[in-house]
Amino acid sequence: MEELDVEPTTTPIPGAGLKQKHLGFEWGPGDLLVYETNFKLQGPGSGGSGCPFVHVVRRDEDIYSPILRKLFNESHHIFVGLQNIKDDVPSKNKKPQFVSISKNYRSVIRACMEELQQVAVSTKDTQYSNQVSILLAIELIWNLCEVLFIDAAPAGSLLLHLLDWVRLHKADVDEKAREVLQSESPTRHHAYWDVVMSFVLQGRMDEARQVLQKQASLQPASRTTYQLMDNLLHKMPVFNPGGTQTLTEFDVKWRHWHEECDRCLQDNSFASNRHLETICKVLVGDEDALLEQKELLGTWYHLLISRLLFSHPTVKPAELHYYAQSSMDMFLESHSAPEPLDSILLAAFEFDLHQVIKDCSIALNNWWFVAHLTDLLDHCKLLQSHNLQ
Numbered sequence: 205m206e207e208l209d210v211e212p213t214t215t216p217i218p219g220a221g222l223k224q225k226h227l228g229f230e231w232g233p234g235d236l237l238v239y240e241t242n243f244k245l246q247g248p249g250s251g252g253s254g255c256p257f258v259h260v261v262r263r264d265e266d267i268y269s270p271i272l273r274k275l276f277n278e279s280h281h282i283f284v285g286l287q288n289i290k291d292d293v294p295s296k297n298k299k300p301q302f303v304s305i306s307k308n309y310r311s312v313i314r315a316c317m318e319e320l321q322q323v324a325v326s327t328k329d330t331q332y333s334n335q336v337s338i339l340l341a342i343e344l345i346w347n348l349c350e351v352l353f354i355d356a357a358p359a360g361s362l363l364l365h366l367l368d369w370v371r372l373h374k375a376d377v378d379e380k381a382r383e384v385l386q387s388e389s390p391t392r393h394h395a396y397w398d399v400v401m402s403f404v405l406q407g408r409m410d411e412a413r414q415v416l417q418k419q420a421s422l423q424p425a426s427r428t429t430y431q432l433m434d435n436l437l438h439k440m441p442v443f444n445p446g447g448t449q450t451l452t453e454f455d456v457k458w459r460h461w462h463e464e465c466d467r468c469l470q471d472n473s474f475a476s477n478r479h480l481e482t483i484c485k486v487l488v489g490d491e492d493a494l495l496e497q498k499e500l501l502g503t504w505y506h507l508l509i510s511r512l513l514f515s516h517p518t519v520k521p522a523e524l525h526y527y528a529q530s531s532m533d534m535f536l537e538s539h540s541a542p543e544p545l546d547s548i549l550l551a552a553f554e555f556d557l558h559q560v561i562k563d564c565s566i567a568l569n570n571w572w573f574v575a576h577l578t579d580l581l582d583h584c585k586l587l588q589s590h591n592l593q
Contacts, residue, residue, distance in 0.1 A: 271323065272335065275316040279576055282308050286583060299355070300446045302584050306350040309576060313343045341545050342573045344373050345564065348552050349577060352521065353586055359520045360443040360451045363512055374502060381415070391419045397479050401508040402500050404483055405510045409437040432473055433480050436465055436487060443517065445546050455518050463490060490517035495534060504535035506551055519554070527551035557586060 230237045239258045317339040323331035336544050351365040384393045403412035420430035441458045465487045474481035485493035501507045508531035512519050544567035551559035564574050583586055
């Protein structure tokens with residue numbers, strides 16, 4: 205990924221520098237004290253009396269938020285515990301501990317985020333809404349780094365972890381499902397088919413089948429068609445890391461299922477129902493059909509995970525960067541520039557830790573996240589010089 209440098213933000217200080225004097229400064233724990241000196245910017249000699257004011261410049265307003273202070277304090281306890289892990293044990297033997305510590309960090313972030321969300325709703329203050337958005341991005345990045353770097357899931361397990369990642373950060377599906385299922389007539393609800401498709405896109409086939417059953421029970425004439433779709437969803441293979449099936453055996457079984465879905469399309473088995481036909485196209489990994497679900501997917505990285513689910517469930521970590529870049533290009537198209545969050549996530553999928561840390565340092569409004577994540581990655585021995593090449 206191309207490395208982009210940005211100019212530091214200019215912070216104007218009202219009243220400072222009006223007399224063309226040099227500015228002096230002193231660093232504090234969270235503030236910067238700025239004052240005018242007696243020296244001119246150009247030419248020798250004194251410039252007369254200096255400005256009598258000392259300006260206090262606050263770089264990080266978050267440390268003054270009571271809710272965020274709680275986050276900083278609780279994460280400090282996790283940080284101290286991490287420092288007490290013995291160095292003489294090989295890193296690979298400490299992986300379960302590191303994963304547990306990472307989840308503890310995320311738990312603290314999520315608790316703080318939920319508290320901020322409640323305050324944002326009750327006060328309607330955009331300051332809290334902005335802090336919620338920042339913490340959402342932080343947890344999204346942290347969770348992905350946990351999957352790719354700390355847990356370092358291998359092929360097979362990797363997609364399962366990525367599915368959990370995208371489900372956690374696309375929780376509106378469950379809210380919409382509750383709204384539909386609690387309505388007077390779920391099958392007539394305008395979002396009924398959106399819920400079915402959303403479950404399918406996240407690989408939640410049992411839930412998709414339960415919602416589909418409501419439609420099937422009302423259409424006896426189409427029972428065979430719905431039963432066929434139910435069978436396809438039910439039979440979709442899912443890799444079990446703790447089972448006896450090898451990855452190769454799973455791949456063979458998945459390909460047979462994929463071919464069965466494709467035959468149903470070729471036979472026009474779902475031609476009488478456009479919704480079921482679209483679902484079947486998604487099951488075979490049809491990229492045009494997936495892109496038609498752009499609004500339900502919401503993000504390019506959800507598109508990425510759904511593409512992998514229906515076209516390459518045995519993806520290896522080293523192959524992720526290709527699918528990530530192509531998914532971003534497909535989703536954003538040429539007229540949309542990626543946001544800083546997009547660039548950070550793409551760098552993670554490219555396993556470019558240095559770029560992830562650098563972009564987070566530039567994009568985020570405080571050093572809390574970068575400092576704690578970097579410390580954890582360092583304990584995992586992931587910041588060795590040979591890992592940053």
